[in-house]
Amino acid sequence: xxxxxxxxxxxxxxxxxxxxxxxxxxxxxxxxxxxxxxxxxxxxxxxxxxxxxxxxxxxxxxxxxxxxxxxxxxxxxxxxxxxxxxxxxxxxxxxxxxxxxxxxxxxxxxxxxxxxxxxxxxxxxxxxxxxxxxxxxxxxxxxxxxxxxxxxxxxxxxxxxxxxxxxxxxxxxxxxxxxxxxxxxx
Amino acid sequence: xxxxxxxxxxxxxxxxxxxxxxxxxxxxxxxxxxxxxxxxxxxxxxxxxxxxxxxxxxxxxxxxxxxxxxxxxxxxxxxxxxxxxxxxxxxxxxxxxxxxxxxxxxxxxxxxxxxxxxxxxxxxxxxxxxxxxxxxxxxxxxxxxxxxxxxxxxxxxxxxxxxxxxxxxxxxxxxxxxxxxxxxxxxxxxxxxxxxxxxxxxxxxxxxxxxxxxxxxxxxxxxxxxxxxxxxxxxxxxxxxxxxxxxxxxxxxxxxxxxxxxxxxxxxxxxxxxxxxxxxxxxxxxxxxxxxxxxxxxxxxxxxxxxxxxxxxxxxxxxxxxxxxxxxxxxxxxxxxxxxxxxxxxxxxxxxxxxxxxxxxxxxxxxxxxxxxxxxxxxxxxxxxxxxxx
Numbered sequence: 001x002x003x004x005x006x007x008x009x010x011x012x013x014x015x016x017x018x019x020x021x022x023x024x025x026x027x028x029x030x031x032x033x034x035x036x037x038x039x040x041x042x043x044x045x046x047x048x049x050x051x052x053x054x055x056x057x058x059x060x061x062x063x064x065x066x067x068x069x070x071x072x073x074x075x076x077x078x079x080x081x082x083x084x085x086x087x088x089x090x091x092x093x094x095x096x097x098x099x100x101x102x103x104x105x106x107x108x109x110x111x112x113x114x115x116x117x118x119x120x121x122x123x124x125x126x127x128x129x130x131x132x133x134x135x136x137x138x139x140x141x142x143x144x145x146x147x148x149x150x151x152x153x154x155x156x157x158x159x160x161x162x163x164x165x166x167x168x169x170x171x172x173x174x175x176x177x178x179x180x181x182x183x184x185x186x
Numbered sequence: 187x188x189x190x191x192x193x194x195x196x197x198x199x200x201x202x203x204x205x206x207x208x209x210x211x212x213x214x215x216x217x218x219x220x221x222x223x224x225x226x227x228x229x230x231x232x233x234x235x236x237x238x239x240x241x242x243x244x245x246x247x248x249x250x251x252x253x254x255x256x257x258x259x260x261x262x263x264x265x266x267x268x269x270x271x272x273x274x275x276x277x278x279x280x281x282x283x284x285x286x287x288x289x290x291x292x293x294x295x296x297x298x299x300x301x302x303x304x305x306x307x308x309x310x311x312x313x314x315x316x317x318x319x320x321x322x323x324x325x326x327x328x329x330x331x332x333x334x335x336x337x338x339x340x341x342x343x344x345x346x347x348x349x350x351x352x353x354x355x356x357x358x359x360x361x362x363x364x365x366x367x368x369x370x371x372x373x374x375x376x377x378x379x380x381x382x383x384x385x386x387x388x389x390x391x392x393x394x395x396x397x398x399x400x401x402x403x404x405x406x407x408x409x410x411x412x413x414x415x416x417x418x419x420x421x422x423x424x425x426x427x428x429x430x431x432x433x434x435x436x437x438x439x440x441x442x443x444x445x446x447x448x449x450x451x452x453x454x455x456x457x458x459x460x461x462x463x464x465x466x467x468x469x470x471x472x473x474x475x476x477x478x479x480x481x482x483x484x485x486x487x488x489x490x491x492x493x494x495x496x497x498x499x500x501x502x503x504x505x506x507x508x509x510x511x512x513x514x515x516x517x518x519x520x521x522x523x524x525x526x527x528x529x530x531x532x533x534x535x536x537x538x539x540x541x542x543x544x545x546x547x548x549x550x551x552x553x554x555x556x557x558x559x560x561x562x563x564x565x566x567x568x569x570x571x572x573x574x575x576x
Contacts, residue, residue, distance in 0.1 A: 013496035049259045066190035111230050113197035136207045
């Protein structure tokens with residue numbers, strides 16, 4: 001009989017999956033703190049390396065995201081508070097207060113999460129559908145979309161129907177989540 | 187303490203509302219944000235120029251390239267007092283870690299000191315021998331750049347350029363060989379742009395350029411190679427084919443790994459991306475991504491199984507990724523990279539199994555110590571270029 005030594009639970013591949021699904025989001029998120037994309041990338045990379053070295057354990061998607069956003073935020077704070085950065089960036093106390101508020105953090109996470117979700121969802125749609133949904137999110141009404149694309153109003157409606165059908169899994173998720181939220185608050 | 191779960195479910199709801207062209211009620215009724223903040227959120231999500239600037243930034247992030255940077259920085263903790271296993275764990279992202287301890291636990295006190303005599307073992311390195319059509323041999327090594335007509339090497343990679351006039355039909359096309367010795371690794375870019383990684387103890391035969399519109403054929407004489415094939419659509423539909431002693435693999439443009447060592451009866455073909463056809467004299471087998479075919483060259487049967495592709499191709503990233511492999515198989519892999527002979531004093535250790543990620547630039551001592559601390563082996567001995575497992 002031989003023994004399997006479970007030295008770790010998630011493989012390097014899973015670590016890479018986490019990287020693949022969050023890296024771009026975290027870079028864009030960090031950029032809104034430090035206002036420089038290259039700097040943001042460096043910070044996020046450091047956080048990923050640290051996660052590896054610290055052997056951080058995650059239970060599910062929410063804990064991964066929670067940890068990563070928080071870690072990147074803290075990393076950004078460290079930099080913002082450093083003397084060198086403050087002297088070169090000329091940041092006012094008010095700017096600093098604004099950036100370090102909890103609601104700023106939550107707002108940036110929401111914007112990033114919603115944007116990624118929308119982009120991922122739209123990427124699954126056929127080209128025409130995707131174009132129409134993008135315009136619809138941009139606030140155009142059906143007649144405006146029809147005019148903009150030079151197609152009939154009925155085509156717009158039909159394409160939207162196709163899109164909603166394709167996106168149903170995501171929308172279903174939404175209802176389940178609503179139920180959960182109700183349960184939780186009841 | 188901020189609870190991100192709420193934020194994540196709110197995000198899902200907002201995304202769904204916007205996609206369905208409905209009012210984002212979840213945001214409107216949320217108590218987490220002020221009215222100004224709510225307005226900013228909606229504006230950043232729906233305003234055309236905001237979306238465009240986000241996409242512009244996104245395009246400047248090269249996820250693949252940055253992964254390489256991160257990966258080159260991933261290190262194993264070398265010393266740890268409370269948890270010897272950690273030395274072998276490149277990563278623990280898991281819920282909790284289950285450890286099965288054999289042979290009465292792991293106490294550092296009763297661990298036998300290794301016997302090391304005249305240790306000459308070093309990790310492998312970039313090196314290869316290029317054999318030209320004339321039979322002339324060129325050593326490709328670090329710090330020794332090589333340049334000839336339409337080909338150059340920086341000691342890590344050898345690149346063949348497309349002939350300046352690809353239509354000019356030379357009747358005979360010259361073949362070169364690239365031989366990677368034990369303890370070596372090398373990369374090769376063929377004239378069609380196909381990129382090949384060659385592992386230790388491998389040999390590839392290939393034309394210095396391909397005839398336009400004709401099948402692009404290379405031969406893996408032995409060893410292991412990873413192919414990132416330039417698509418057929420860029421070469422007038424010419425398919426790409428890798429042949430070896432037992433099979434041929436036919437592709438249109440894809441990424442895959444072939445392992446066909448002289449001392450192994452099985453030829454492994456692992457598909458990472460695209461589609462390939464594995465052909466023997468008797469059989470044809472299509473593979474889809476994450477599938478591996480195992481051709482038994484003795485009884486000429488093919489088995490196909492789902493694999494974690496990462497474990498199969500980690501070697502080209504400077505990593506050994508062993509997922510429940512027997513110590514015998516692991517030592518075979520290590521013997522090629524460190525160019526060592528391995529003997530098991532205790533035969534039953536051959537079937538011990540190990541899960542873990544190790545870096546290829548570790549010394550052999552470090553790796554064997556990890557095995558020892560994990561109680562997979564009791565002790566080891568190094569003598570010149572031999573290793574004895576006890």
